[in-house]
Every structure is written in structure tokens, then in C-alpha cells.
Amino acid sequence: ASTPRVALVTGTSSGIGAAVVRHFRDLGHQVLAVDFNPDGRQVAEAAGAAFFQADLTDGEACRAAVADALARFGRLDILVNNAGIQHVSPIEDFPEDQWRRIIDLMLTAPFLLTQAAWPSMREAGWGRIVNVASVHAQVASPGKAAYISAKHGMIGLTKTAALEGGGQGITANAICPAYVKTPLVDNQIADQARLHGMQEQQVVEEVMLKNAAVKRLIDPDEVASLVGYLASDAAGAVTGASWNIDLGWTAQ
Ligand code: NAD
Structure with missing residues (x-):
């Protein structure tokens, strides 16, 4: 027992974040x-979790979320930075507002949440930061400049937090999944099918699983289990790592 x-x-209204909430509740x-989506309340409450509605592209909202956790529970031991969005467009046409929104949500918010959570973890002498990055923190694909830049940046943030937290009982690690079966990917399948004039099944097999040794999408619960491990006492020696869960994508 943990x-x-x-x-x-x-980012708990759906997908990986919702699976992590359920897994953490199962662990006690x-x-x-x-989440900024009000539907997240129902998802959270169904799992026995509390909910705080916040648009994390806003710095004040990031700090308010941590303050809410501290007010409710008196401390904060584990931070999972998972909220993310995608925008697909070549660099030449990439809208500046989409670039800024993605960097704000997926790089600046994890930094601000880490900063706000740090004092409680330092005082407890125990903390776990798990950043849900992506295989796109390791390699690039065309059309995803902002997402890939934010995810590569997240690895740098993770490594820095690991070095600063080493003497304070705080670990920081990143998880790098390939395609996980979530609404974010379902939308991309539809978009890519339109873009390439392909059937959706063809997009999955020929685009998304092109580099995969294991030819299937990842289940959100598989990612949640890895988050659970990295957030556990057992993982105290693992820090500054980028942990691939990528069907063998980056093995080649
Ligand atoms: P998802 O779309 O199911 O969930 C993303 C969540 O983030 C949603 O609940 C959404 O409401 C929330 N969110 C979006 N904008 C927000 C904002 N401004 N403020 C607060 N919350 C906001 O997506 P997912 O696939 O579960 O993705 C979760 C994370 O995993 C993302 O960081 C994504 O980049 C990463 N990831 C996903 C895959 C994949 O294949 N699905 C692969 C690698 C990495």
C-alpha cells in the first residue's frame, strides 16, 4: 500500500488526466x-476528487489552483502537469495567438504551478512533480511547432526542477507517451484524415503508428500507472528522467 x-x-476532464485522477483515488x-472545462467537476466528483475550475493560460489562475489545494488539504505532495492542447499548421501559417496559448498552457503553467507548489513540498521534505510531456519532447513531426517546442521545453523545466529539488526530497520527471487513445487524438485523427484525404483507420495505421513497434494506441490507464509509479515512495531515486511510453517509436 502506498x-x-x-x-x-x-487537465482532468478527459483522457490521461481523468485516468490519473481515478488511479490516484484508487491509491488512496x-x-x-x-481544468477549465466545467464538465471536469462531474468527472472529478465521480472519482471522489475535488475540482477547481481554472484556465491555466492565466498565471493568477495557476496560483489560485495551488492555493485551493493548500486551503483544502493543508499541503501539496504531488503535482501532475498534464493539461495540453494541439494546433496543427505549418510554421509559415502558424497563428501567433495559437503559439502563445500553447506555450502559456503547456510550458508557463507547469513552471508557475511548480513554483507555487514548491514551498509546501520543501517544508515536508517530500515532493513529486510529474510532467506529462510527449514523444514530441524527443522528436519532431511537421505542423506542430508550438506543441513540440513546449514539450521540449518541459524536459528542460523537469531537469532543472530535479537538480533544485534533489536536496529537498523533491523529484521531477517527465513522461513521454506516443499516441494515447483520448479525445485529443480522436480530433487529430479526424483532422489528419481531412488533411491527407485518407480514411481514419488509414491515418491511425499509416501516420500515427508508422514508427511504432507495438501497433496499437496506448490506453490512458497505462500512462496513469506510470504516473502513479513516479509519484510513489518507490521512485525516490528516479529524477530528471524522461520516461518514454511510446510503443518503441524512439527505439529506431
Ligand atoms: P485531452 O484533450 O483528453 O485532455 C486535455 C485536458 O486539458 C482537457 O481536460 C482540457 O479541458 C484541459 N485543458 C485544455 N486547455 C486548458 C486550459 N486552458 N486550462 C485548463 N485545462 C485545460 O488530452 P490528453 O490526450 O489526455 O492529453 C493530456 C496530456 O497528455 C497533454 O499534455 C498532451 O499533450 C499529452 N499527450 C497526449 C498524447 C495523446 O496521444 N493523447 C500523447 C502524448 C502526450
Whole structure:
């Protein structure tokens, strides 16, 4: 059995974040689920988690989310930076507002949440930061300049937090999944099918799983299990790592 902890998870209305909330509740952790989508309340409450509605592209909202966790539970032990969006466009046409929104949500918010959560973890002498990055933190694909830049940046943030947290009982790690079966990917399948004039099944097989050794999409629960491990006592020696869960994509 794992020690019950207090966790803040972002991007919890669907997909990986929702799976992480359920997994943490199964492990007996207290959880604050944070999302800008009000549907997240129902998802959180169904899993026995508390909910805080926040648009994490806003710095004040990031700080308010951590303050809410501290007010509710008195401490914060685990931070999972998971909220993310995608925009696909060649660099030449990439809209500046989309670039800024993606960097704000997927790089600046994880930084601000880490900063706000740090004092509680430092005082406890125990903390776990798990950043949900992507295989696109390791390699690029065309059309995803902002997403790939944010995810590569997240690896730098993770490594820095690992070095600063090393003497304070705080670990920081990144997870790098290939395609996970979530609404974010379902939308991309539809978009890419239109873009390439292909059937959706063809997009999955020929585009998304092109570089995969294991030819299937990843289940959100598989990612949640890895988050659970990295957030556990057992993972105290793992820090500054980028942990691939990518069907063998980057093995070649
Ligand atoms: P998802 O779309 O199912 O979930 C993303 C969540 O983020 C949603 O709940 C959404 O409401 C929330 N969100 C979006 N904008 C927000 C904002 N401004 N403020 C607060 N919350 C906001 O997506 P997912 O596939 O579960 O992705 C979760 C994370 O995993 C993302 O960081 C994504 O980049 C990463 N990832 C996903 C895949 C994949 O294949 N699905 C692969 C690698 C990495």
C-alpha cells in the first residue's frame, strides 16, 4: 500500500488526466482536479476528487489552483502537469495567438504551478512533480511547432526542477507517451484524415503508428500507472528522467 498523499492534477476532464485522477483515488490519495472545462467537476466528483475550475493560460489562475489545494488539504505532495492542447499548421501559417496559448498552457503553467507548489513540498521534505510531456519532447513531426517546442521545453523545466529539488526530497520527471487513445487524438485523427484525404483507420495505421513497434494506441490507464509509479515512495531515486511510453517509436 502506498502512503496517502495530496495531489494536484491538471487537465482532468478527459483522457490521461481523468485516468490519473481515478488511479490516484484508487491509491488512496486526496486529489484536486484542475481544468477549465466545467464538465471536469462531474468527472472529478465521480472519482471522489475535488475540482477547481481554472484556465491555466492565466498565471493568477495557476496560483489560485495551488492555493485551493493548500486551503483544502493543508499541503501539496504531488503535482501532475498534464493539461495540453494541439494546433496543427505549418510554421509559415502558424497563428501567433495559437503559439502563445500553447506555450502559456503547456510550458508557463507547469513552471508557475511548480513554483507555487514548491514551498509546501520543501517544508515536508517530500515532493513529486510529474510532467506529462510527449514523444514530441524527443522528436519532431511537421505542423506542430508550438506543441513540440513546449514539450521540449518541459524536459528542460523537469531537469532543472530535479537538480533544485534533489536536496529537498523533491523529484521531477517527465513522461513521454506516443499516441494515447483520448479525445485529443480522436480530433487529430479526424483532422489528419481531412488533411491527407485518407480514411481514419488509414491515418491511425499509416501516420500515427508508422514508427511504432507495438501497433496499437496506448490506453490512458497505462500512462496513469506510470504516473502513479513516479509519484510513489518507490521512485525516490528516479529524477530528471524522461520516461518514454511510446510503443518503441524512439527505439529506431
Ligand atoms: P485531452 O484533450 O483528453 O485532455 C486535455 C485536458 O486539458 C482537457 O481536460 C482540457 O479541458 C484541459 N485543458 C485544455 N486547455 C486548458 C486550459 N486552458 N486550462 C485548463 N485545462 C485545460 O488530452 P490528453 O490526450 O489526455 O492529453 C493530456 C496530456 O497528455 C497533454 O499534455 C498532451 O499533450 C499529452 N499527450 C497526449 C498524447 C495523446 O496521444 N493523447 C500523447 C502524448 C502526450
